[in-house]
Amino acid sequence: MELGERRISWAARSMPVLTAIGERFAAERPLDGLRISACLHVTAETAVLMGALRAGGATIALAASNPLSTQDDVAEALRGYGIDVHARAGVDRATYYRHIHQALDLGPDLVLDDGCDLVNILHTERVDLLDGVTGGCEETTTGIIRLRQMTAEGALRFPVVAVNDTLTKRMFDNRYGTGQSTLDGVMRATNLMLAGRTVVVAGFGFCGRGVAERAKGLGARVVVTEIDPVKALDATLQGYEVRPMAEAAVLGDLFITVTGNRDVITGEHLVLMRDGAVLANAGHFDVEIDVRALGELAVEVHTGVRPNTDEYVLADGRRILLLAEGRLVNLTAAEGHPAAVMDMSFSAQALAVAWLARERAGLAPGVYDVPEGIDAEVARLKLAATGIAIDYLTPEQESYLHSWRVGS
Amino acid sequence: MELGERRISWAARSMPVLTAIGERFAAERPLDGLRISACLHVTAETAVLMGALRAGGATIALAASNPLSTQDDVAEALRGYGIDVHARAGVDRATYYRHIHQALDLGPDLVLDDGCDLVNILHTERVDLLDGVTGGCEETTTGIIRLRQMTAEGALRFPVVAVNDTLTKRMFDNRYGTGQSTLDGVMRATNLMLAGRTVVVAGFGFCGRGVAERAKGLGARVVVTEIDPVKALDATLQGYEVRPMAEAAVLGDLFITVTGNRDVITGEHLVLMRDGAVLANAGHFDVEIDVRALGELAVEVHTGVRPNTDEYVLADGRRILLLAEGRLVNLTAAEGHPAAVMDMSFSAQALAVAWLARERAGLAPGVYDVPEGIDAEVARLKLAATGIAIDYLTPEQESYLHSWRVGS
């Protein structure tokens, strides 16, 4: 087996849900005769998705959504499977766009996008193809924002499913995925023993909850900071200590920001911290810790004292350790999403494509949430893949629930 | 101090949020000149709510929503505070309705209801008063269902806020309140040591989560049953074992149903259980455990072997213990909602009344959710009462969040 095939096979083993969907697609052929133009990261996990769609009957042309992430051996393997791949690692901007055009040359019925570039080109440079396009999926939050603006301006010409936002994916990704990988990143970077340490978690959204649970699970005393009183109250009810950052700054051995906001740890907090305090960010952008303020407070900086760890020495000798330069510590110092997470999101995407194939005639242009049943279906397949059985409602129970809900 | 006053004072000490709202109302007088007819349980906690509304400037007439729960000494104390109370413990049906009429005689601007009886009478027997009524609150789920039907039929004549359904109340009541009180009820009834036992929790909604967390927190191995694959998956991700009831039945030392559905534990499960298995229900109605099937399987029944505990002896000698006859174990064997829970719901209600007073002119008839800000306000006051400070957004952070959300 070539390297590309082995990579795909390795990914597939951690993607039992998508594999099961592929098998069902092979039997039911829900995409028979459909042409799909896709613009996605060309990785082993994507290859498993392509395999499932193809098994469902689709003809596929694939371009890379980011030339940096393209795995050339995977691209080669996909070509061997009969997928029309236009991607090569490290290509320049012009080639990147030419690849997207080549993927569109297929004349798609459906499109898959990751960042809205393909959809954008469709609506600007390839309007001739628009009449044929009856639906699409978009992977990213950023892409969805652009699509909503297009909808608001009346520009979007077909229905698009926001496949990023499913309950199962959120559970896997935000709470449990980010929770574990963030602490994993901290341990790889610092080899810090967490038992007995005070960990300050800034933000108690889904990600923050996950980080707090894992820190507590590793034996730390966890202090939470929040700006939302409902989330703050919930944190206290789960047994966490809640404080403003100005108080938490004095207590923490490790600080993890995961708010989605900027300036969560600023100079006024940095000057309060203990010698040896460790700062890590697990929020999307590197604006949560004020790295510039840290640099200005420091009289000396030692980069790389450990992998992904820089040491800032303050004027009074206290040392503060910044992980991953304030960027996502779980991606930089650990390995980001495990394949198990991609299994959930790509499975939702495969099912959304089949749903689009079935329902597209009746859908107005606009952005659609993933239909509710898809979450349940992905969860059901995930449980089955794990060998876990659950109960089913009897007709009497169905009827009882219904009658109760309408109020008899 | 008379007994009624002492009861109210004792309740008030566990209701710091409502007390704080009462103080604010006294200063701001948001209900100045308003007449309120209320039909609520006449208890010490309700008295604290009445006090807050009165401090806000309202004139109040109060009838009992259930003659069984009326605390006569509290009613007496309320009269001493200048509230017009029409309630007496144990009155007959005719008197009950006459009391509601008497409360309506005030000619209300706003109404507070608990089960929709007062609103119903308004719309059928006291339509003369309807023109004056500009808004209402309803406490119960059942009442809300009736109000929605009225809305659907075009019958409802004013806006009503569904005050039962707030996030803070749900956290306090469903997850943490029911969680603790259910295990509390089991311990009072059985004196069972939970460490090392296998507890089967049927249902992983908010209440089920709470019950599972508390059982785990008391050292039990927890097995979850579910019919919803997404909830089932979430349970596994939180480390619980998930199984169908037919498998769990063999394993459990203690079973707690909290699904909201019927026939969760039936004869087919009962025959599989271990000698000494304990059955408890924490779902709203006593239909979750099939008590009749248990009775039919039993060759002998010993009632009251412990408080709220009946023993059913099966033909082969196995003994099954049923708590509280399959009714809500947390209400029957423990004490149900602590005042801290009522503090959250009545605080939301007081703020909803003030919101109605302010906004009612612009509201069409119909059922309204509690406005979002009220949850945040109740949580904020609760944190303040507990002495917990949180952070506030800077203008730069507000602007950053905003820009991100709209996508620039």
Next chain:
Amino acid sequence: MELGERRISWAARSMPVLTAIGERFAAERPLDGLRISACLHVTAETAVLMGALRAGGATIALAASNPLSTQDDVAEALRGYGIDVHARAGVDRATYYRHIHQALDLGPDLVLDDGCDLVNILHTERVDLLDGVTGGCEETTTGIIRLRQMTAEGALRFPVVAVNDTLTKRMFDNRYGTGQSTLDGVMRATNLMLAGRTVVVAGFGFCGRGVAERAKGLGARVVVTEIDPVKALDATLQGYEVRPMAEAAVLGDLFITVTGNRDVITGEHLVLMRDGAVLANAGHFDVEIDVRALGELAVEVHTGVRPNTDEYVLADGRRILLLAEGRLVNLTAAEGHPAAVMDMSFSAQALAVAWLARERAGLAPGVYDVPEGIDAEVARLKLAATGIAIDYLTPEQESYLHSWRVGS
């Protein structure tokens, strides 16, 4: 079935280990021909122990170790089983001692004691019987202290096993039993919702660990106080906050003392506490909370505001709630040891009696720990009764462990 028999049968169902030992004794008759004089609490649990010893072949005479705890119906039932019982609830001191003499009239080979009274009488007033006595068991710590003094003075005439002090009993009793029953007592007394509260646990011995685990498991933030640095360090490594009481006093909503020492919460701490603070003791004696200091600080005391709850109002209006007058909250407000705990200690006692019967010829007078194998045997039977199988060493593994331990 008479009440006494039903009580014994109810206790027996929660004592599967002792029941299994009784069955084995019936087959193996390890006590054949032995006469046992016992002085124990005459309760249903003791009756199950008597049954096991009798099944093993012993002839038994039983007196009550405390007339207050005697259950007359159980005594009657035991007489029906052929046990010679000398006990009646509420008898006077003279009768109490006469009963012990009557139990000794049997001319025992072995004695069982609970507090050392029977052994004391043997060594002072019934020395004629001493030659026949070849061993004994003592239940209590206090009794063991007296026996050690007797040993030190050369007075003790036969070997006595300290049956109170087994590992399995300690796990069941101290850590898990006291842990749960203490929180159970607090909930019954106060109906306090623990989620979100700060619980201060004074002392981190076995009991303190159990209490801290259960408080954490119920959603509380737990602060530990200690005087032993090793235990304090261990508490931090388990994620608890450790502070001196003078700091913790300011933070706690609920204080639980479980140190085994006096003056753990004194006037200097009481004056620092928040309004509404709750004080409970789970240590053996009621000296841990300085109740007198509390009384002196109070300007008003309301006893019984809830069951087992007294309210002390300080001069500035703050209210402090004292549970169970500072006595063991788990015994006073909850129900103390569940039968599952007695199952462990009485099983160890039954096995210790059989061990004594076998080994007594070779044992010098003195106090003996429960032989190591007995703990393992009780644990093994407990696992079997719960239906839990474990692994066994292969001969190769035995030999590997041995070779490693001696160092080859």
Next chain:
Amino acid sequence: MELGERRISWAARSMPVLTAIGERFAAERPLDGLRISACLHVTAETAVLMGALRAGGATIALAASNPLSTQDDVAEALRGYGIDVHARAGVDRATYYRHIHQALDLGPDLVLDDGCDLVNILHTERVDLLDGVTGGCEETTTGIIRLRQMTAEGALRFPVVAVNDTLTKRMFDNRYGTGQSTLDGVMRATNLMLAGRTVVVAGFGFCGRGVAERAKGLGARVVVTEIDPVKALDATLQGYEVRPMAEAAVLGDLFITVTGNRDVITGEHLVLMRDGAVLANAGHFDVEIDVRALGELAVEVHTGVRPNTDEYVLADGRRILLLAEGRLVNLTAAEGHPAAVMDMSFSAQALAVAWLARERAGLAPGVYDVPEGIDAEVARLKLAATGIAIDYLTPEQESYLHSWRVGS
């Protein structure tokens, strides 16, 4: 600063307890005039220990206990501090022994050993020096076993403290250190998301407890296997599922052996496992998983599918992943003991040396446990370094405890 100095300085920052001891030694000079010959791993952490002893007044000669672990730059830095170092990375066997002889040439009063080689040479080849040696410390379990044999044979000529075996070190190392680093190693090797997985922990000693706690804390369902019924029972009381390995083998996604015994996972278990099962060992020797049996069952082996991960494909296609070839996963795939652990053990060692210096005149030859007070002292310094204050006994409390213990 040279690299060696920087390494020492980096280690010192994570060793606050040893640093504090060094400062106290500098003031109190407890080792004034003493000559110490040491045979230890020449690493940055050891250098901090050497610094503390030197500050206490000792003259030191140091040889390496293992040429593979010698950090030459650290050795160089130590020479610069006036320590007589005989060590170089990668030397041959003859040079290794010559280095030990050179360290002994100092004519030591005390010796520090790590594996008993230096002590062995003293008693065989350098008996001339024996009269001068008045005490020693030994780091390893293996060394202690050899010393006990020497004692048994009457060969050992001076008292030796077994410094490996302190309570604080055991907490830091076994339970919390091994617990975290084992899961850390698994995550680095596999990037497996642990939430929702079933983790089988074989062995519930201190290490096993730590591993189980961390696995549970990361969201896994934990199944424990044991051969000791008391430990097995304790595991159930902590909420874990206990099963024999033959049952657990079917359930596990991840298996971690930590028993100290051989053949814990054998061919009969391997054939039962699920596709994708992961095997890791955290016990001292690589005999717990039967790697040879795995190799014989496999029809294909892919080494290095992930770092430290080999894949074994069974005849029916199932794949089993073996981490670190069955060797200690926490050392191989993660980084073993963090400096915080070495801080505890080297601090105990420094205090043991001071104790020996003071008490050696009165000590007979033999192996000694670390004196009890040293554990408390290390814990006290650790708490102080972390900024945690605890309570102190008042004279009344001291006296109460004493009186109670002797029984008045």
